[in-house]
Amino acid sequence: MKKAVCIISGGMDSAVVAYIAKNKGYEIIGLHFNYGQRTEKKELECFEKISKALNAKIYVVELPFFSQIGASALIDKNIAVPTDGLKPGVPITYVPFRNGIFLSIAAAVAEKEAAEAIYIGVVEEDSSGYPDCREEFIKSMERSINLGIKEETKIKLKTPLVHLRKEDIVSKAIELGVPLEFTWSCYQAEDEACGVCDSCRLRLKGFKKAGIKDKIPYKISN
Template identity: 35%
Template sequence: MKEVKKALVVFSGGQDSTTCLFWAKQQFDEVEAISFDYGQKHQLELQVAEAIAVKANVPFHVYKLDLLGQITSNALTNADMEVEEDKPADRPPNTLVEGRNMLFLTYAAVYAKSKGIHHLVTGVGQADYSGYPDCRDEFIRSLNQTLNLSMDYPYEIHTPLMWKNKMQIWQLADELGVFDLVRNETLTCYNGIVGDGCGHCPACKLRRNGLGHYLKDRKLGNG
């Protein structure tokens, strides 16, 4: 009997994780999505994630990790802190949530083991590096080994966007048939605006720049 390949996607409802969700549906027999309520200012992202998971026809789970928002100070959890529009040269941006990807993947791994799932999928990447240390390939490979050892269970963390820039991520979404969904229904904006977002936060600038390059490339027939 053929082995059923199952995957769990760490899912936020943003451009990258949504692209990964549909990539996973193409790669695996069964897919689930997991999100975390970590005290983020924009709870709307959890609603957006659930709506996209329903459209993708995958089971969706949300778990609380709100302690993270209590012990860190950043612009995504602190209502009194404004998102920096330009990345500082001497430190990570103030949207860095310390330890977020490590905790998300660790809790996702615990859940996955309980369900007999060996494959974890996350939308991190370092091609368009934003100064987040927990988006690096080196970190993911290290954590993968740590999870395997800590739970004596063979995980494989997949990062399909690791070496793709935003233009290439738009291209992948188009190839997966979800370009319009990703463009209009995801929430990437640090200021909590669905679709094209506010247009001036770092996440929106990166997304818009990649989209412009991809649409130009597609128009020229190179996509």
């Protein structure tokens, strides 16, 4: 069976992407990163639930150096997570070159596992303005990865959500039977989603526009 490495954060987008890959006949290899993020424990729990539902082989990679770098509200607890809505520019929740590092490690796993594709849930049109979520960046990484691996190996980077809106992603999740109650999007809380960080706002907006109730608990959900 053909194989795909799916980077699964435990969030909604990456879960949907993994289910898309499964629906296309791939054997799923779930790849997750613990990098000192505020919701690390919750994200890992969600990753494990999603991977089990997909019957996926899993890799969990520790990346403690991100804590040394800091420079992001997702990692440095001295930097407050913004809760007043999206603003122009790259937000303080951006983790420097995170997806580039994730994709590089995913490429190593894919080559080892003889996988032909890497799936990642980047969203360009309705994201938080992260530069490493742009389609142009992903295409560049695909070229670089294939230049740096064995000549007989070819890996495709798949981004099926890159041009979708959050409401479209929610609808796609329902269509594929993704257990969205196993996913987590909040940037700062692990027991009850805050409802006011950028990620919670985008998720809640998506569910509302899709006309579907989100089953995870929120402190604020209006």
